[in-house]
Amino acid sequence: MSIDIETARRVAHLARIAVPEDELPALAGEFNAILGFIEQLSEVDVEGVEPMVSVTPQRLKRRQDVVTDGGQQEAILANAPDAREGFFAVPKVVE
Amino acid sequence: MSELSKLTIAEARDALRKGEVTSVALTEACLSEIEGAEALGAFVHHTPELALEQARAADARIGQGDAPSMCGIPLGIKDLFCTKGVESQAASAILHGFKPEYESTVTSQLFGAGAVMLGKLNMDEFAMGSSNETSTYGTAVNPWRDGERQLTPGGSSGGSASAVAADLCLAATGTDTGGSIRQPAAFTGITGLKPTYGRVSRWGIIAFASSLDQAGPMTRSVRDCAIMLEAMAGHDPKDSTSADLAVPDFEAMLTGDIKGKVIGIPSEYRVEGMPEEIAALWAEGTDMLKAAGAEIRDISLPHTKYALPTYYVIAPAEASSNLARYDGVRFGHRAKLAQGDGIEEMYQKTRAEGFGAEVKRRVMVGTYVLSAGYYDAYYNRARKVRALIKQDFEQVFAAGVDAILTPATPSAAFGLGEMAEADPVQMYLNDVFTVTVNLAGLPGIALPTGLSGNGLPLGLQLIGRPWEEGDLLNTAYALEQAAGFVSKPAKWW
Incomplete structure (x- = not known):
């Protein structure tokens, strides 16, 4: 499996990380080195093995389906880069 | 009185209770050491006022x-x-x-027990790294030097390791996703424990790879690890993966008696190109445990060689998901936008500016292995191999092995900047002995047992059965007593 520049561009977009055009070849090269390393996994016989879901087998605890928290608008907005009138503000989303 | 910052937790506790020292005096001693140790880059945010306030409250409580x-x-x-x-x-x-x-559960429990926070410690960005060189604060430096050569304290908990080894604080918290407590502990001659997955709440700890992350103590002795773990551990309703199990008195389990315990020596950890001094350290540790009355047994963990590639699928996959929250909306950095930029540009520019190179690389690798068409080939296959790695350990424990002894790292601490030109995979190899433990969710402890040819600390790792940190700590205690490691770095900072 070899990653070309087009794939590197697509992955960067999926990850929502802007990568300048001239850095894509180097990025593709790094992906290839890492994926080449990961490729070893294809030699393992995993026939009939269930993929691990939880490392410590335990039944997740259940709790009452009730509100236990809330009413903290100020604390929630305290670290926002741009908060206005009790909301997170972002650039216009809909035309 | 700078000697105060050199105390172990156990020594300080006993002196506090006898009224021979106050928490304020201990805290002031540490603050003064921290002030003189900027060259180590260990403390990155200082909280002296909070520390003294907590220390006064602690003195009142002890009284x-x-x-x-x-x-x-x-x-x-x-x-x-x-x-x-x-x-x-x-x-x-x-x-x-x-x-x-808000306060993380771990720090909240520690403060509830009366502990004092001196400040925040350096680390690799988002805990992704093995040398503390990916930090936005600049690198942390190992108090141990090789002549004039400046060394890494390891990573990701490099600041924690450096601070404890240099006597800036009595102990520190660390977190371990692939070896981030144990590798820096080994590089700096201190003791670090990664508990069983679920023993310590992850709530309020910034997430890297949620199925692997676990917080633990980094201290100057096994006894201190036992004391501090007890304060950090326990069920937390806010972390659904935290185990609802009683927390034992770990310190009371330190008898040093390991007669009849079975210690496994895994042949697969004798990796190609292992330096002679690491092999010798491992053999010496084996002899020490044998002399203490343990039975030594050769064991096999056949899927060991696949642990690192498995980790480098699972950890980036989980990271790409966890780090999706850094979008410039709710907290932290938002990029300055150009005229006409919309929300997409805001996300992409914010993340490009805010994340360092290693974090971007891992987020993108994670995105790739989870993307349509590759999910089965990479992510699902890695989860299956992970099940096999865990099964290797289960079989060995079922056959009667109580703990497994391995080297903690493939070498002593390396020089700062020495890995800069290396392929990312070269850096990943640092975790070769530690990463299996995270994949299997087991407890593991690294402790110093010897010095390298050039006088740097070297550590061994003991791996225990799930939830049996008490028994693991006791085996480590026996090894600590036999090894009698007392070396300290010469002060240059």
């Missing part, structure tokens, strides 16, 4: 009697832990200025 063991003990806290009103950035520019409105 009333019946204070817990951690009461009045000055600690450093890794920057990955959210601490209320105090910068918590995971050493990333994307969380610049972030001051949580």
Whole structure:
């Protein structure tokens, strides 16, 4: 499996990380080195093995389906880069 | 009195209880050491006022009697832990200025037990790294040097390791996703424990790879690890993966008696190109445990060689998902936008500016292995191999092995900047002995047992059965006593 520049561009977009055009070849090269390393996994016989879901087998605890928290608008907005009138503000989303 | 900052937790506790010292005096001694240790880059946010306030409260509590063991003990806290009103950035520019409105469960429990926070400690960005060189604060430096050569304290908990080894604090919190407590502990001659997955709550710890992350103590002795773990551990309703199990008195389990315990020596850890001094250290440790009355047994963990590639699928996959929250909307950095930029540009520019190179690389690798068409080939296959790695351990434990002894790292600490030109995979090899433990969710402890040819600390790792940290700590205690490691770095900073 070899990653070309087009794939590197697509992955960067999926990850929502802007990568300048001239850095894509180097990025593709790094992906290839890492994926080449990961490729070893294809030699393992995993026939009939269930993929691990939880490392410590335990039944997740259940709790009452009730509100236990809330009413903290100020604390929630305290670290926002741009908060206005009790909301997170972002650039216009809909035309 | 700078000697005070050199005490172990156990020594300080006993002196506090006898009234021979106060927490304020201990705290002031540490603050003064920290002030003189800027060259180590260990503490990145200082909280002296909070520390002294906590110390005064601790002294009052000790005066009333019946204070817990951690009461009045000055600690450093890794920057990955959210601490209320105090910068918590995971050493990333994307969380610049972030001051949580809440306290992580671990720090909350430690403070509840009366512990004192001196400040926040350096680390690799989002705990991704093995040398503390990916931090937005600049690198942390190992107090041990090789002549004039400056060395890495390891990573990701490099600041924690450096601070404890240099006697800036009595102990520190660390977190371990692939070896981030144990590798830096080994590189700096201190003791670090990664508990069983689920023993310590992850709530309020900035997430890297949620199925692997676990917080633990980094201390100057096995006894201190036992004391501090007890204060950190326990069920937390806010972390659904935290185990609802009683927390034993780990310190009371340190008898040093390991007669009849079965110690496994895994042949697969004898990796190609292992330096002679690491092989010798391992053999010496084996002999020490044997001399203490343990039965030594050769064992096989056949899927060991696949642990690192498995980790480098699962950890980036989980990271790409966890780090999706850094979008410039709710907290941290937002990029300056150009005229006409929309929300997409805001996300992409914010993340490009805020994340460092290694974090971007891992987020993108994770995105790739989870993307349509590759999910089965990479992510699902890695989860299956992970099941096999865990099964290797289960079979060995079922056959009667109590603990497994391995080297902690493939070498002594390397020089700062020496890995800069290396392929990312070369850096990943640092975790070759530690990463299996995270994949299998087991407890593991690294402790110093010898020095390298050039006088640097070297550590061994013991791996225990799930939930049996007490038994593991006791085996480590026996090894610690036999090894008698007392070397300290010569002060140059």
